[in-house]
Amino acid sequence: MKNRLNKGQVAVLILMLSVIAVQGVYLVRTSREMKNLKKSSATSAEIQKNRKILKEITTHDLGDFPFLPKRVDPQKKLIAFSFDDGPSRKNTEKILKALDKNNARATFFMLGQNAKYYPDLVKKVSESGNEVAGHSWNHPLLTKLGKSGVKNQMNQMNRAISSVTGSNVGLLRPPYGSINSTVKKTVKDPLILWSIDTLDWKTLNADKTADAILKQAKDGDIILMHDIHAPTVEAVKKVLPKLEKNGFQVCTVSELLEARNIELHPGDVVVSANDVYRYKK
Numbered sequence: 128m129k130n131r132l133n134k135g136q137v138a139v140l141i142l143m144l145s146v147i148a149v150q151g152v153y154l155v156r157t158s159r160e161m162k163n164l165k166k167s168s169a170t171s172a173e174i175q176k177n178r179k180i181l182k183e184i185t186t187h188d189l190g191d192f193p194f195l196p197k198r199v200d201p202q203k204k205l206i207a208f209s210f211d212d213g214p215s216r217k218n219t220e221k222i223l224k225a226l227d228k229n230n231a232r233a234t235f236f237m238l239g240q241n242a243k244y245y246p247d248l249v250k251k252v253s254e255s256g257n258e259v260a261g262h263s264w265n266h267p268l269l270t271k272l273g274k275s276g277v278k279n280q281m282n283q284m285n286r287a288i289s290s291v292t293g294s295n296v297g298l299l300r301p302p303y304g305s306i307n308s309t310v311k312k313t314v315k316d317p318l319i320l321w322s323i324d325t326l327d328w329k330t331l332n333a334d335k336t337a338d339a340i341l342k343q344a345k346d347g348d349i350i351l352m353h354d355i356h357a358p359t360v361e362a363v364k365k366v367l368p369k370l371e372k373n374g375f376q377v378c379t380v381s382e383l384l385e386a387r388n389i390e391l392h393p394g395d396v397v398v399s400a401n402d403v404y405r406y407k408k
């Protein structure tokens with residue numbers, strides 16, 4: 128009798144082969160990106176020089192890739208931009224360019240799985256004076272996970288990000304803004320929400336996203352956007368010069384809180400610089 132495979136066995140075989148192929152592509156891509164990353168790293172002389180200046184202007188631990196933050200003027204109106212769910216190959220660099228052109232900065236709440244896939248983008252965000260923060264490993268509802276599940280999400284995410292930046296994230300934006308006492312107790316970072324929801328993911332419309340910001344912006348606000356949607360890039364380009372004209376300085380979440388002398392502890396929940404909820408055990 129011939130030893131032939133039946134249909135089910137063939138399907139399983141094809142499935143296994145495709146899984147192996149996808150893993151191969153992923154590994155080649157990641158190792159190539161890590162190689163490029165090493166090539167473009169700052170020299171140790173540059174790092175030393177930056178460290179000296181950094182010591183004078185910030186207390187943040189910036190790991191092996193220190194950048195030179197531009198100073199925020201606390202006398203001015205401040206507004207923090209935040210981008211969730213990235214980094215994205217298509218959009219994140221375009222947003223960095225727009226921010227730089229307008230002397231603005233932002234916080235990028237990254238998913239660990241995307242950070243692992245695009246280490247070069249994590250590095251660019253960090254080195255361009257913007258802030259790398261966390262948004263879990265793969266966007267689950269943390270309130271459904273329990274203590275060990277939340278810990279796993281944080282550890283996996285921090286491994287991916289710290290392998291590039293040299294340090295764990297200092298701020299977490301919980302997916303869907305969903306928080307309970309287990310999340311507050313387990314996460315070792317302050318939890319950052321937002322005071323202006325642009326709904327950019329829903330409208331996918333640059334004008335509507337820009338309008339949501341311009342109509343509501345006030346001193347101390349934290350704006351929620353997503354760097355995985357192309358219309359958001361256009362909205363950012365559109366809105367930055369207008370905000371500057373209206374007297375706003377656009378900065379990272381940490382810069383905003385530092386400028387307003389808000390010191391945070393694990394489990395604290397921040398909606399804006401004017402709206403902070405302290406964690407009570």
Ligand SMILES: [Zn+2]
Pocket residue numbers: 211212262266302303
């Ligand atoms: Zn998200």
